[in-house]
Amino acid sequence: MASPSTFLTEAMRQQAIGQESPPVCLEVEKGAIIKFAQAIGDGNPLFNDEAAARKTSYGGLIAPPTFLRSLGQIRPDLPFDIPLHRVLDGGSDWEYFQPVRPCDRITAVARITDLRERSGRLGLMLISTIVTTYRNQFDEVVATQTNTTIRY
Amino acid sequence: MAEQLYWEDVAEGMELPPLVKNPTTRQLVQYAGASGDFYEIHYALEYARGNGLEGVILHGALKNAFLGQLMTDWMGPQGALKRLSCQYRGMDLPGRPITGKGTVTRKYQQDGQFLVDCAIWLENAQGEKTTPGTATAALPSRSVGG
Structure with a gap:
């Protein structure tokens, strides 16, 4: 056409x-954030590891920017x-x-x-x-x- | 956890550490599942070719995510991304490495925040900038006991 x-x-x-x-x-969901981080190949603990993320100023896991x-x-x-x-x-x-x-x-x-x-x-x-x-x-x-x- | 970058460590003209990505069709399927974007041009070869494409292509939003990672890797855990912008100028195919790069274009303070603007992009093995963009990050400052 x-x-x-x-x-x-x-x-x-x-x-x-x-x-x-x-x-x-x-x-x-936390699992959805982690799956998203895995899919984009981003191993940043802020997006993957609750225990490590808790020690940062964010105080816990957050979503990557394009989540x-x-x-x-x-x-x-x-x-x-x-x-x-x-x-x-x-x-x-x-x-x-x-x-x-x-x-x-x-x-x-x-x-x-x-x-x-x-x-x-x-x-x-x-x-x-x-x-x-x-x-x-x-x-x-x-x-x-x-x-x-x-x-x- | 990555080392923390402070605003004082940054200078205009500075290059960001490059981020090398080797996307595969498998990753495109994984990203389709994680993001819910199941448009077939990203994993079904015949469908992609029927749409006039050379092969399956990377999701633009996946490339956007790579540029996000370029910034968050560099900023460290106390940084905050304020802005992330990119345009999909060229297509990228799985099996071809792409590299995220960037340079600091401006360093300034505004509304009590310590900010840096960056020019960022993804380039292919031929050095073509398929995905140019810009970003703004807020960084901790040593002057405020960060």
């Missing part, structure tokens, strides 16, 4: 910006159908405010903050900027992730 040369109108763009995902929740990707890359639905069905992750910009710890209950909401189209090597691409806000059970923002999602 040939891609169209242009797709996005300003009205569609304005309709998409501000779209939010339903909240996504994760109960953070919150365990909630998935949340992508709010676009309020229209698009002819582009393949998805690539373009990159992420994380800001961290609080460590994520075992037994935290994290709630994430993702919001589209920008949408643009571009023609490139992959043909027509629709590029969304999505800001995901992660809060813990104390309603503290633990992190935000600004992600670039490419549909082509």
Whole structure:
């Protein structure tokens, strides 16, 4: 199927910006943190060893910086159908405010903050900027992730 | 536990200790399981090729994790990562080593915190920066009895 040369109108763009995902929740289990650290090949005791982590200023095991990707890359639905069905992750910009710890209950909401189209090597691409806000059970923002999602 | 890095030990222009990673398809499957990202381009060869790719490719988020480790290994247990940013410019395939590298671009104090900004990236065996990024770390200072 040939891609169209242009797709996005300003009205569609304005309709998409501000779209939010339903909240996504994760109960953070210690075993899941350790499995995640093992999967990325990171043996840091802070993420793997409760006894060693207790002796640090964190006072116990914490999650590695990108652990919150365990909630998935949340992508709010676009309020229209698009002819582009393949998805690539373009990159992420994380800001961290609080460590994520075992037994935290994290709630994430993702919001589209920008949408643009571009023609490139992959043909027509629709590029969304999505800001995901992660809060813990104390309603503290633990992190935000600004992600670039490419549909082509 | 790794040695602690103090803010006073850091100078602008300093290089971070490189982090060598040898990702395998097995690791991509392990990461798929741990992260819940089961998109087939990361472990099913035919599916990846059907999507116009040379082979299965690393999850962008796994490369993001490698850059996180580059920072947390360097910062030591009392450091706190404030910001971690990267862009996936080039694809990386399992079976090909990639190295995380970085340099300190700025050292400063702000709101009572002792901060350093770094330029960080993953590069392949050809020296191409497939995953450039930036990071900010807060480090303990000897001046406050850290």
